[in-house]
Structure formats: C-alpha cells, structure tokens
Ligand SMILES: Nc1ncnc2c1ncn2[C@@H]1O[C@H](COP(=O)(O)OP(=O)(O)OP(=O)(O)O)[C@@H](O)[C@H]1O
C-alpha cells in the first residue's frame with residue numbers, strides 16, 4: 296500500500312472554521328462583560344461623579360450622611376434626608392424573614408428529594424417546585440397582601456394580642472421565602488446528590504438510620520455547597536422587588552419590627568424611577584446611590600458563596 | 613480424578629489462621645440455606661447454602677460478576693438499598709433469620725459490620741470517624757468515646773500512626789491508613805461479624821500485608837467473611853474458602869483442601885488460573 300500524502304490545506308480550512316466559532320463565543324462572553332461594565336458606569340456617573348453640567352448624588356449629599364443617617368426622606372428642598380438605614384433595615388428585615396422561611400423549607404425539600412423520596416415521588420416534586428419558581432413576583436405580592444396578612448397573620452397576631460399593619464415586612468418576607476425556596480431546594484439537592492454513594496453506604500453499614508445518614512453524614516459532607524445555596528438565595532431575596540413593594544408598602548421607616556411596613560432598597564428604586572420628580576433632581580439621583588449599595592452588597596454575598604463553593608469542590612476532586 | 617494438580621504452591625498462612633479447620637465442629641455464626649437473589653427480574657444468586665463458623669475467616673472467591681459482593685451484601689441486608697431487589701431462602705445469623713422483613717436492619721448492621729473495597733472515610737476528623745457508630749447509637753460520654761476510639765484504632769493497628777493527630781481530617785490519611793480507619797470504625801460499633809469486600813484490592817503490597825495480618829488477629833474474636841480476587845490472599849488469610857461461579861456456590865471447604873485438592877474441576881481451573 297502506498298501512502299497518500301496528507302493534504303495540509305484541508306486542515307487549514309478546518310482551523311478557519313474553528314477560529315470563527317471561537318470569535319462568536321468570545322463575542323457572547325464579551326457582551327455580558329460589556330453590559331456589566333455599562334451598568335457600573337451608569338451607576339457611578341450618576342452617583343459619584345457626573346460629567347458636564349449634571350451634578351452627581353454624592354456631590355450634593357455627603358457619603359457620611361448617606362451611610363450613617365437614619366432618615367430617608369427624599370425631597371428636593373432643604374428638608375430632604377438621605378440616610379440609607381431605613382432602606383437597609385427594610386431590606387434585611389424582609390431578607391431575614393425570607394431566610395427563616397426558605398432555609399428550613401428548601402433544605403428539608405432537598406434532603407427529602409435526595410434521601411427519602413422514591414423515583415416516582417421525585418418525578419412530581421421537582422416539577423411542582425419549578426412551577427413555584429415560575430410564578431410571577433407580582434402574584435406573590437398580592438398573595439401576601441390579600442391572603443397571608445388578612446387571613447393568616449392578622450387573626451394569629453390578634454390572638455397573641457398584637458397588631459399587624461396592612462403593609463408589613465413579615466408577610467413580604469414570607470412570600471419572598473416561598474419564592475426562593477425552590478432555588479435553595481434545587482441547588483442544595485445538587486450538592487447533596489453529589490455526595491458519593493459509597494459514603495452513604497458506609498454510613499448505613501455502621502447501623503445508621505436514614506435520618507442519621509442525612510443529618511450526620513450527607514449534610515455535613517455537602518455543607519459548604521448548602522451554605523453557598525443559602526447565600527445565593529439570600530442575595531436573590533435582597534434583590535426581590537415587586538412582591539416586597541406590594542406587601543410591605545413604601546414607607547421608609549427605620550425599624551426592626553416585622554409587623555410594620557417598610558421600604559426596601561429595590562422598592563425605593565422602582566418608586567424613584569417611576570416618580571414625577573425631574574430627571575436630575577436629588578431624589579432621582581439618590582436612586583443610583585442606592586443602586587450601588589445594593590450592587591455592592593449582592594456582589595459581596597455572591598463572592599462569598601462562590602468562594603465557599605470552590606472550597607467544597609476541592610474536597611471530592 | 614486424582615489430583616494431578618500442581619494446583620499452586622500454597623503460601624504460608626498469616627498467624628492465627630488454621631487452614632485445615634474442621635468446620636463441622638464449630639458453631640455457626642452465619643448459616644445460609646437455599647438463598648436466591650434477584651435484581652428485578654435478573655437472578656444473580658442460585659440456591660446458595662453456606663455455613664460460616666464462628667471466629668474464623670471465610671474467603672469468597674470466583675470470577676468477576678459471579679455474585680460474591682451480592683452475596684456478601686445480603687448478609688447485612690445492604691441490598692435493601694437497591695431498588696427492586698428481592699431474595700428468598702433463609703439466612704440465620706446467630707440463630708435468627710435475618711431475611712425476615714421484620715428484622716431491624718439498623719441493629720443487624722451494628723452486629724454485622726462491613727468494610728468496602730474503596731475506603732470511605734467520612735469528611736470528618738479521625739476521631740469522629742471512629743466515634744461515628746457509637747454516637748449514632750447514643751453514646752455521648754466523651755471519655756467513653758475516647759477509650760473506645762483508642763482501643764479500636766489499636767485493634768486496627770493504626771493507633772501509633774495517628775495518635776497525635778486524632779483531630780485532623782481523615783481525608784489526609786494514605787489509602788492504606790484510610791482502610792484501617794474504616795476497619796476501626798466498623799469495630800467501634802462492636803460487631804460480632806465483619807464482612808469485607810476486597811478490602812485490600814486498592815492497596816500497595818505493604819498495606820495489604822498489614823491488613824492480612826490484621827485479619828489473622830481479628831479472627832480470634834470476630835467472624836470474618838472476605839471477598840477477594842487475590843488467590844494468594846485467600847489462601848493466606850482464610851480458614852474456609854467458598855468458590856462461586858455464575859451465581860452458584862460450586863464448592864466450599866477448608867482452605868487447604870480447596871487450594872490443594874479441590875473436588876470440583878471448575879474450582880481447580882479457577883485457582884490455577886486456567887480461566888478468569
Ligand atoms: N445494583 C445492581 N443492580 C442490578 N444488577 C446488579 C447490581 N449489582 C450487581 N449486579 C449484577 O449482579 C451480578 C453479580 O454482581 P456482583 O457485584 O455481586 O459480582 P462480584 O462477584 O462481586 O463481581 P466483582 O468480582 O467484579 O466485584 C452481575 O451480573 C452484576 O451485573
């Protein structure tokens with residue numbers, strides 16, 4: 296048999312094809328990077344330093360007042376107060392209530408799905424959770440306002456001798472908790488499922504009950520992944536807007552009482568961007584400062600959870 | 613047919629193992645009668661009857677896929693974890709039929725411990741790994757646990773290597789150390805019977821040696837059933853050897869007899885390496 300010489304030209308063509316794909320993919324990646332950069336730029340140019348004759352928010356209000364003030368009364372006149380704390384307290388109050396609801400529910404669902412449920416049960420639990428995740432946020436808002444507060448919470452607190460406002464952060468937190476439960480459940484289930492089967496068998500072979508295996512071996516082995524899912528859900532809860540705005544109202548008060556109304560950072564931003572004050576007025580510009588704050592908070596939480604996840608992967612690879 | 617076998621030169625046994633043990637004179641720790649086992653519709657064990665004498669080592673040998681692991685895992689009902697598996701027959705463990713659905717498998721598995729081929733330390737400290745079994749049984753007293761951990765690590769010949777780092781992660785131990793840790797962890801549940809599924813197949817010769825000697829020591833107090841692909845190992849560590857082939861128990865007898873003058877042609881072919 297004689298050897299056919301390799302045609303180098305076809306190889307070149309093949310390469311050109313590859314290059315094209317590579318560029319297309321690069322463009323996709325670049326697009327999301329550019330978008331992020333553009334968003335940051337918009338936030339900074341309105342909050343910190345505005346080019347031209349516009350004045351940025353922090354050129355009118357001191358950073359000190361913004362970070363330490365406990366009153367949030369955006370107005371153009373001299374009475375305007377821009378202390379971020381009422382918005383922070385509102386945001387975190389809702390997020391903490393949401394965490395208290397979603398962490399046990401989500402983790403419980405995840406453990407149930409991976410350790411207890413038979414394949415048939417899993418077949419319907421997953422879709423139900425996905426439906427839950429697909430319900431629009433507005434619907435949850437009205438659910439809180441029209442059902443959870445008047446039908447569930449009001450009688451309950453009346454019985455306990457306390458009064459709950461029509462708009463309150465408790466109901467908002469509860470629905471946000473319900474909203475992020477599927478997120479925790481599915482992320483946690485993934486990490487729980489990735490715990491090697493051999494580890495479970497070893498635990499069963501030592502005379503563990505199903506609960507021992509779940510609580511003492513599987514969950515600890517997946518702990519960092521589970522924590523990361525909590526943090527991601529927490530940052531989702533912080534960013535949640537519509538449901539909270541409807542259920543908790545729009546009154547920025549500095550309080551840690553979940554029975555009262557509150558305004559969150561996102562709630563204020565929607566309010567400000569749809570309000571009727573002029574585009575370059577301070578109330579309008581304050582939105583960007585709040586936006587940056589929110590951005591930084593979520594970024595930090597996401598970084599921490601990414602770091603935890605990376606550490607987790609190292610254990611089993 | 614007289615043994616024209618040059619069967620194999622049988623290596624010396626590890627200390628503590630008598631390969632000419634007359635099993636009929638021993639009380640039985642495990643007595644399996646007419647066991648059949650199915651994964652779904654697929655039958656993998658056919659009419660197995662086998663007696664395991666107390667405080668001895670029984671080696672299970674046979675080609676890959678012949679059902680050794682499956683058989684071993686029926687002895688502590690680990691196969692319950694496999695969806696759709698079922699079995700028939702009787703398996704008496706110290707007189708009680710463990711195939712009975714009413715049996716509490718959690719208690720059974722404390723009584724019949726298991727060591728796997730792949731070492732499976734929990735991602736916890738060395739101490740917590742060994743203390744796991746007693747803890748799930750409700751032992752909380754730290755001093756009792758500490759004593760137990762030490763004695764089990766000593767029995768598993770690991771104490772001297774780890775006594776200064778009991779609180780460091782078990783994942784950092786070498787493969788051989790991890791396997792001995794798993795043995796210690798099993799001993800800590802205070803079992804009477806220990807099942808081992810190719811416990812040394814992933815280990816280097818030195819670690820394998822240690823495990824084999826350990827088996828020789830442990831069989832003074834525990835009944836051991838070990839699956840192995842290593843003929844030399846089976847002949848070194850066991851009193852009794854059982855040869856499985858295609859889901860059937862072909863032959864069982866004192867190890868010396870199985871390795872020098874087996875009654876069945878299939879057994880002879882297998883141990884002399886004429887087929888795999
Ligand atoms: N979980 C399972 N589901 C279905 N079939 C299985 C399962 N585990 C094992 N089997 C089948 O049962 C038969 C016996 O398997 P088993 O693992 O008991 O063999 P083995 O003798 O231990 O083999 P090896 O020496 O390779 O470990 C094989 O045909 C295998 O494919």
Ligand SMILES: [Mg+2]
Pocket residue numbers: 680681682809839
């Ligand atoms: Mg096997």
